[in-house]
Amino acid sequence: MTPTLPYLGGAGESRSLLAGMTFLEVTESGRIDLAGLSTWLDEHVVATGCMTRPSVVLEPPAGTVPLRPGTGAVARSNADLPRIISTARLRVVDALRGLIASPSDDRFLRAAIFLGRVRRQDGRWVARPEATAPLSGIVLSLFAVPVLSERTFFDRQLCVCDNCGRVSFDAAPGRRHTCPEHGVRVSGVSQRALPASSPPESSVMPIQPASRRSPTEPPRKTGMTPR
Numbered sequence: 456m457t458p459t460l461p462y463l464g465g466a467g468e469s470r471s472l473l474a475g476m477t478f479l480e481v482t483e484s485g486r487i488d489l490a491g492l493s494t495w496l497d498e499h500v501v502a503t504g505c506m507t508r509p510s511v512v513l514e515p516p517a518g519t520v521p522l523r524p525g526t527g528a529v530a531r532s533n534a535d536l537p538r539i540i541s542t543a544r545l546r547v548v549d550a551l552r553g554l555i556a557s558p559s560d561d562r563f564l565r566a567a568i569f570l571g572r573v574r575r576q577d578g579r580w581v582a583r584p585e586a587t588a589p590l591s592g593i594v595l596s597l598f599a600v601p602v603l604s605e606r607t608f609f610d611r612q613l614c615v616c617d618n619c620g621r622v623s624f625d626a627a628p629g630r631r632h633t634c635p636e637h638g639v640r641v642s643g644v645s646q647r648a649l650p651a652s653s654p655p656e657s658s659v660m661p662i663q664p665a666s667r668r669s670p671t672e673p674p675r676k677t678g679m680t681p682r
């Protein structure tokens with residue numbers, strides 16, 4: 456269940472990143488229930504001292520559910536939860552995607568600082584979301600800690616897949632908007648497009664012979680075999 460994460464300088468930064476990434480992992484299927492969300496909160500937010508256990512989970516305008524509903528309200532709360540989770544998840548992924556957009560959009564960092572959800576403590580950034588913070592605000596405050604501390608790393612390695620929204624890390628160039636699953640397909644497309652979109656030699660040559668030789672087939676260059 457623990458995502459493979461890069462090593463970051465400080466334990467606090469690594470713990471915050473792990474907390475945020477774990478949220479994305481456990482909510483990916485969309486089938487996490489209230490007990491599962493409670494466990495994530497307890498392990499990654501409450502036990503690490505970021506905030507005291509909230510009594511409700513909210514994500515306006517998707518809704519609010521009590522974390523420990525009375526026996527009669529459990530089913531109702533679990534029914535309301537998916538919309539809250541998916542709204543929060545989408546906001547988190549969109550905010551992270553902003554970091555790798557051009558021009559980059561890091562408003563979530565400034566918002567987190569402005570709202571006091573991240574702050575400096577003993578020379579380090581720490582997440583301190585308020586008890587009434589929306590779920591997305593809690594998760595983004597967790598991500599804000601490592602991003603504020605190691606921005607260059609995120610600029611170089613953060614990947615948010617355009618296809619599926621998966622957040623991952625990859626140092627290889629050209630991977631910022633893909634994921635391990637969809638990266639292959641995307642690079643395959645660009646490789647197939649390569650011979651057609653690289654006619655510098657034939658454009659130098661007269662057009663007549665080339666079109667007489669093969670009017671229907673694309674020109675094959677023996678020296679150029681795409682991987």
Ligand SMILES: [Zn+2]
Binds near residue numbers: 616617618638
């Ligand atoms: Zn993907």
